[in-house]
Amino acid sequence: MDKNKEIKNKVIEIYTGIADQTKTENANSCCGVGGCSTVDHEVFAEDYSKIKGYNSDADLGLGCGIPTEFAQINEGDTVLDLGSGAGNDCFVAREIVGATGKVIGVDMTPVMIKKARINAEKLNFNNVEFRYGEIEDLPVSDGSVDVIVSNCVLNLVPDKEKAFREMYRVLKPTGHFSVSDVVLKGDLPLALKNDAEMYAGCVSGAIQLDEYMGLLEKVGFKNLSIQKQKVTILPNEILEKYLNKDEIDLYKQGEFSILSITVYGERVD
Ligand SMILES: C[S@@+](CC[C@H](N)C(=O)[O-])C[C@H]1O[C@@H](n2cnc3c(N)ncnc32)[C@H](O)[C@@H]1O
Numbered sequence: 001m002d003k004n005k006e007i008k009n010k011v012i013e014i015y016t017g018i019a020d021q022t023k024t025e026n027a028n029s030c031c032g033v034g035g036c037s038t039v040d041h042e043v044f045a046e047d048y049s050k051i052k053g054y055n056s057d058a059d060l061g062l063g064c065g066i067p068t069e070f071a072q073i074n075e076g077d078t079v080l081d082l083g084s085g086a087g088n089d090c091f092v093a094r095e096i097v098g099a100t101g102k103v104i105g106v107d108m109t110p111v112m113i114k115k116a117r118i119n120a121e122k123l124n125f126n127n128v129e130f131r132y133g134e135i136e137d138l139p140v141s142d143g144s145v146d147v148i149v150s151n152c153v154l155n156l157v158p159d160k161e162k163a164f165r166e167m168y169r170v171l172k173p174t175g176h177f178s179v180s181d182v183v184l185k186g187d188l189p190l191a192l193k194n195d196a197e198m199y200a201g202c203v204s205g206a207i208q209l210d211e212y213m214g215l216l217e218k219v220g221f222k223n224l225s226i227q228k229q230k231v232t233i234l235p236n237e238i239l240e241k242y243l244n245k246d247e248i249d250l251y252k253q254g255e256f257s258i259l260s261i262t263v264y265g266e267r268v269d
Contacts, residue, residue, distance in 0.1 A: 008134075019060070019115050058088040058091055063151040063152050067262055068092045071264075077096075078102045079102070079147045080170060084130060086112060086115045088151070089149050090116070093149060104145075141170070148171060148176075149178055155182045160207065164218075165219045178262060179262065181260070182203065188256055222266050223266045224265045
């Protein structure tokens with residue numbers, strides 16, 4: 001099996017386990033299947049509870065920003081959420097687009113799609129749709145979307161250029177995106193980089209900020225900007241599990257850092 005497929009299978013396996021946990025369980029206990037993990041999404045997650053449209057059943061505490069805050073979504077828009085999980089950002093977007101708009105969530109983990117559909121049904125929304133599929137091959141037609149959002153997902157995609165090209169393809173020629181994600185600055189020690197658990201925990205699959213912005217530019221996006229940026233403070237138990245003393249010192253001196261960012265870009269044809 002090729003490496004990218006192997007990584008994606010691992011991601012599906014881990015998020016299948018996470019889907020059945022509550023936000024509190026994800027924060028306080030083991031994330032993932034097949035054993036306890038120290039990877040805790042709470043180091044990235046933001047508080048959504050005061051946001052209009054918030055639905056606690058859809059909030060698994062897996063985000064690393066609030067992309068809808070920056071996405072300039074209008075009533076009536078068609079919004080696409082990449083890696084929609086249980087639907088957290090989709091329901092916030094639905095509040096903004098209203099009954100005349102449309103929200104589409106795409107995810108490759110079947111139980112996440114199932115959970116999101118149950119949440120949409122409970123809310124009686126007929127314009128929030130969850131589609132099973134991969135971001136690198138989106139089940140969405142060309143030029144059909146006003147705004148793309150995504151929350152802590154693209155770092156998990158092994159072929160980011162392919163994912164960015166798909167984003168460009170499905171956006172309307174006047175469309176734009178606002179994406180929250182994890183990126184790196186400086187060289188991450190190998191132990192952090194090579195660990196599958198850290199991959200699913202949004203760290204090992206993250207690429208350098210400059211490379212991320214460069215790829216977005218390469219596929220054609222214009223007017224790129226970083227709307228928000230925050231340095232992630234890794235808890236001691238993660239530092240001690242993966243790094244030796246010298247590496248911990250380098251981390252504390254800021255030689256390498258893990259950033260959560262929210263990035264904006266436009267398709268301008
Ligand atoms: C960290 S969770 C974030 C979920 C959601 N955005 C939220 O904030 O609650 C990552 C999600 O992205 C999905 N995902 C990861 N890689 C994907 C890919 N290549 N295609 C589609 N979904 C993907 C996973 O299945 C998982 O549900």
